[in-house]
Amino acid sequence: MILCYRGMRERTQTTKGHRPMSRIVPDIDTLDQHLHQLEFHPEIYCPVCCPHCGIGTLWRHGDYYRKADRERRDGDRLDPVPIPRYYCPGCRHTCSRLPSGIAPRRWYLWAVQQAAIAFVLGGRSFRRSAGKCQPNRRTISRWWQRMKERFALHSFHLRNHFPALGRHASISSFWPACLEQMSLVDAMTWLDRDGVVIP
Numbered sequence: 001m002i003l004c005y006r007g008m009r010e011r012t013q014t015t016k017g018h019r020p021m022s023r024i025v026p027d028i029d030t031l032d033q034h035l036h037q038l039e040f041h042p043e044i045y046c047p048v049c050c051p052h053c054g055i056g057t058l059w060r061h062g063d064y065y066r067k068a069d070r071e072r073r074d075g076d077r078l079d080p081v082p083i084p085r086y087y088c089p090g091c092r093h094t095c096s097r098l099p100s101g102i103a104p105r106r107w108y109l110w111a112v113q114q115a116a117i118a119f120v121l122g123g124r125s126f127r128r129s130a131g132k133c134q135p136n137r138r139t140i141s142r143w144w145q146r147m148k149e150r151f152a153l154h155s156f157h158l159r160n161h162f163p164a165l166g167r168h169a170s171i172s173s174f175w176p177a178c179l180e181q182m183s184l185v186d187a188m189t190w191l192d193r194d195g196v197v198i199p
């Protein structure tokens with residue numbers, strides 16, 4: 001019951017009665033792919049309807065820029081990247097969707113986060129995990145803390161979609177099993193579709 005309530009409470013991105021809009025555009029895993037799609041197929045970023053009021057016709061409303069990949073060095077740098085924004089003439093809100101590689105609120109790509117979390121799940125310390133990938137120990141520790149805080153909610157929703165994951169009760173058992181079936185971004189996409197705040 002508590003989980004259901006928390007889940008309901010988190011559905012803040014949508015108005016009552018509307019199915020939550022997925023904020024993730026699938027299958028765009030790198031910044032290069034994103035820039036290519038944005039140039040040649042920008043329509044795939046347009047939400048089907050306004051996440052605030054449900055109106056079905058949105059107008060392109062420029063771009064905003066965000067940093068997305070701290071791993072890249074100058075000279076090979078695509079950051080910050082444009083993210084298309086859309087305007088709803090009905091309620092005058094703007095909205096946008098992120099390509100699947102880019103994580104909301106974090107400057108590292110999902111793939112980098114998954115690699116770091118995999119090291120932690122494999123039993124490495126934060127310090128040793130940081131030695132294996134770019135984010136520092138404190139960043140990885142923060143990600144792991146967040147995963148622990150969200151575990152009950154995330155696992156509840158993912159088990160609804162993938163009942164076999166119900167066999168894995170603990171976080172140290174659940175996430176390796178989940179990441180064997182799908183990438184971290186795929187798992188987050190499922191959660192995002194359910195209206196759960198990610199990561």
Ligand SMILES: [Zn+2]
Nearest residue numbers: 050053088091
């Ligand atoms: Zn609207």
